Amino acid sequence: xxxxxxxxxxxxxxxxxxxxxxxxxxxxxxxxxxxxxxxxxxxxxxxxxxxxxxxxxxxxxxxxxxxxxxxxxxxxxxxxxxxxxxxxxxxxxxxxxxxxxxxxxxxxxxxxxxxxxxxxxxxxxxxxxxxxxxxxxxxxxxxxxxxxxxxxxxxxxxxxxxxxxxxxxxxxxxxxxxxxxxxxxxxxxxxxxxxxxxxxxxxxxxxxxxxxxxxxxxxxxxxxxxxxxxxxxxxxxxxxxxxxxxxxxxxxxxxxxxxxxxxxxxxxxxxxxxxxxxxxxxxxxxxxxxxxxxxxxxxxxxxxxxxxxxxxxxxxxxxxxxxxxxxxxxxxxxxxxxxxxxxxxxxxxxxxxxxxxxxxxxxxxxxxxxxxxxxxxxxxxxx
Ligand SMILES: [Cu+2]
Numbered sequence: 141x142x143x144x145x146x147x148x149x150x151x152x153x154x155x156x157x158x159x160x161x162x163x164x165x166x167x168x169x170x171x172x173x174x175x176x177x178x179x180x181x182x183x184x185x186x187x188x189x190x191x192x193x194x195x196x197x198x199x200x201x202x203x204x205x206x207x208x209x210x211x212x213x214x215x216x217x218x219x220x221x222x223x224x225x226x227x228x229x230x231x232x233x234x235x236x237x238x239x240x241x242x243x244x245x246x247x248x249x250x251x252x253x254x255x256x257x258x259x260x261x262x263x264x265x266x267x268x269x270x271x272x273x274x275x276x277x278x279x280x281x282x283x284x285x286x287x288x289x290x291x292x293x294x295x296x297x298x299x300x301x302x303x304x305x306x307x308x309x310x311x312x313x314x315x316x317x318x319x320x321x322x323x324x325x326x327x328x329x330x331x332x333x334x335x336x337x338x339x340x341x342x343x344x345x346x347x348x349x350x351x352x353x354x355x356x357x358x359x360x361x362x363x364x365x366x367x368x369x370x371x372x373x374x375x376x377x378x379x380x381x382x383x384x385x386x387x388x389x390x391x392x393x394x395x396x397x398x399x400x401x402x403x404x405x406x407x408x409x410x411x412x413x414x415x416x417x418x419x420x421x422x423x424x425x426x427x428x429x430x431x432x433x434x435x436x437x438x439x440x441x442x443x444x445x446x447x448x449x450x451x452x453x454x455x456x457x458x459x460x461x462x463x464x465x466x467x468x469x470x471x472x473x474x475x476x477x478x479x480x481x482x483x484x485x486x487x488x489x490x491x492x493x494x495x496x497x498x499x500x501x502x503x504x505x506x507x508x509x510x511x512x513x514x515x516x517x518x519x520x521x522x523x
Pocket of ligand 1: 368
């Protein structure tokens with residue numbers, strides 16, 4: 141009797157405890173789920189704005205509000221990027237413009253009369269082109285970081301050299317003159333007879349001398365050319381290299397809205413056999429100070445080359461999106477879909493990129509040391 145009454149009391153006492161526990165846990169679960177729903181809703185609003193509010197009008201206040209929020213995230217891009225990552229200085233000299241270099245090949249940035257001094261094309265009987273280039277080697281001081289100058293050896297006074305671009309089957313003819321102080325050559329990756337290889341001592345073009353390189357453009361892909369004089373590491377690291385792009389004759393790839401040439405390079409400023417400055421297209425942090433402007437959803441094709449001497453490997457990592465990679469550009473089907481690739485010296489690749497959302501997106505070497513010494517930039521993605 142006593143026992144049963146006691147059990148009854150205990151059972152009676154358990155009821156409020158269970159209720160209290162349910163209330164406590166229920167409230168916590170409610171708080172957590174309410175928070176998640178709120179955050180998700182805000183993200184959904186941003187996504188909605190990104191996909192529909194490309195042309196905000198005063199008649200759609202909600203769209204205007206969302207659009208304003210998005211715009212503020214990439215307004216005044218240069219200042220924002222620079223301040224966020226703490227880059228000091230700017231580039232006062234205008235000797236070489238890495239933004240212009242990105243989409244320049246066959247001297248297409250020059251007016252016709254100026255261009256014809258360096259590049260001419262002539263139609264051949266089979267419909268292909270004879271593409272002639274005038275290229276000279278020259279010693280020249282170039283700016284590689286704000287206020288930091290490097291005694292470079294250059295092709296046509298710039299590093300990287302002017303980009304050479306042809307279609308598979310075209311004929312390339314290069315009138316090369318050495319105006320520098322050391323023997324130099326032009327060694328192309330691609331098919332050619334040994335006499336056009338520019339790599340042996342008998343191929344060296346001495347100061348004041350000329351040589352004409354001639355070969356057919358193949359295979360299609362993203363290749364490079366560089367000096368092959370000795371000591372080779374010195375002739376490359378001093379700046380004698382450039383991009384050589386061969387487009388497929390029958391191109392079945394998606395058509396890009398924008399094409400960008402990116403040469404990952406570095407400079408040994410104190411000649412100790414190690415690099416002190418790293419970059420894409422020569423000027424450290426240039427694309428952080430001057431982000432590359434692209435548009436949401438458009439197809440951006442990057443021709444990426446690694447020519448960094450002294451370090452065995454380099455990488456390219458892009459934030460907030462993935463890209464199709466065509467290794468060496470020699471196949472028209474991408475072989476992988478990723479957000480980072482690693483390239484040893486002389487390796488190259490084509491990357492097809494699209495950004496889903498407007499904003500500022502970093503790209504950099506995943507070798508952090510290189511990033512901190514200049515190998516970093518931004519894409520500014522607009523609606
Ligand atoms: Cu050389």
